[in-house]
Amino acid sequence: MPTVATGTWRSAARTDTGKVRARNEDAFLALPEQGLWAVADGMGGHQNGALASRLIVEQLAEPCAGDLQQRLDELRRRLHGVNRRLGQELTVTAERPDTLIGSTVVALLIEGERAACVWAGDSRCYLWRGGRLYQLSRDHSLLQQLIDEQGLAPQDAARHPAAHALTRAIGASEALQLDILELQTCPGDVFLLCSDGLYQGLSADQLGAALNLPSPQLALNRLFQLALEGPARDNLSAVVVRR
Template identity: 80%
Template sequence: MTRPACTWRSAARTDTGKVRARNEDAFLNVPEKGLWVVADGMGGHHNGALASRLIVEHLAELPEGSLPERLIALRHCLHALNRRLGHDLTVTADQPDPVIGSTVVALLIDDARAACVWAGDSRCYLWRGGRLYQLSRDHSLMQQLIDEQALSPQQAARHPAAHALTRAIGAGEQLVLDILEFDVHPGDTLLLCSDGLYQSLTPDSLGAALDAPSPSLALQRLFDAVLEGPARDNLSAVVIRR
């Protein structure tokens, strides 16, 4: 396996924002392993923070190997966590029927090949050749309305439950993960982020930030832009560049 540390640089950050009392997001930034993750917890109180933290802690322990081997291990890890969050922790929690779950978007890279895995509405973007591509597809009611009822994004956004998740770790007995494998090129910049970041920014703003000369500067521009506004949600991001 070609070690990715020689060619990939990254920067990561999370912020509570201006409204929420606590931060339920978590991230993993391990360029030497070619592994990056953003998780956005849900459930209120400490449940969301617990779920997102468990995800990043367990994924940090994934074994090395080829990209296909690591992808299998990552999937197995997330399915095991889905069972644990959906059953073991729920039935022993103090509150009746608590929600303990989290979105996840994870990126694995080995040399010139990458795999993105996600559940929920945390996203993966690619900035390549001056163009922004959204690689992940939200698992939300809003996206479902767009796909199934051919509504415009503006029409779907008016639904009162538009941002309700249709998939997440811990949200149901059966977890279905989406996986996208693709080639990475010199000069590519990738962004993993929670909805608290991208919902406050236009695609043009995202692209302008990712065009910065370094991952750390791109990250600073992203957070500065969001925190200049109301920043009603927790926000997290990892910027990765080859």
């Protein structure tokens, strides 16, 4: 997808089915003219995951006026609305009444010098600033919970058979909990939103080296080149946003 520029922020976005999955249940949103970007990683098998991630992206894409706080409040309302719809209407009318239809989401809002990251699940938001990589989001997964609550080392927690099970997602429970991180932006900032299919196959050094490239499109190309050189067992999606 071509790089799009607006004001001081440029972005590039891409999704790929990967090498193993039969279909792509990821979706992304790149609206630099609105200062809004998102990645959603659907789950539920068959077309359900694709439906959930597409629904999230469609709802977030609807125009929204106001300052950053007003837009952030509206974004949250829309995600809660999708959560209700996935949890009630769509799941109940599915072929099996117990079928889960859900999706992770990570969204980035930028206005002027301020940014807000909103997420549920294990899709991530990274920031490349001053030659350092920061993971802004914190995974809502059993793996992260084992690390936080039981003090397990990441490699030990990863051995748990359900390590990658999500503890939060859109559509996963009646009461949706979203995490929000607000921050001031700096000249030269680069943000990366991505699904777990992308970051699981790459080291922090590889992510940082890609984001250090001079344009969002070059960074995106490098990320996908590296990920697709690996096993790429899952769908891959990423949005790179650069100031």
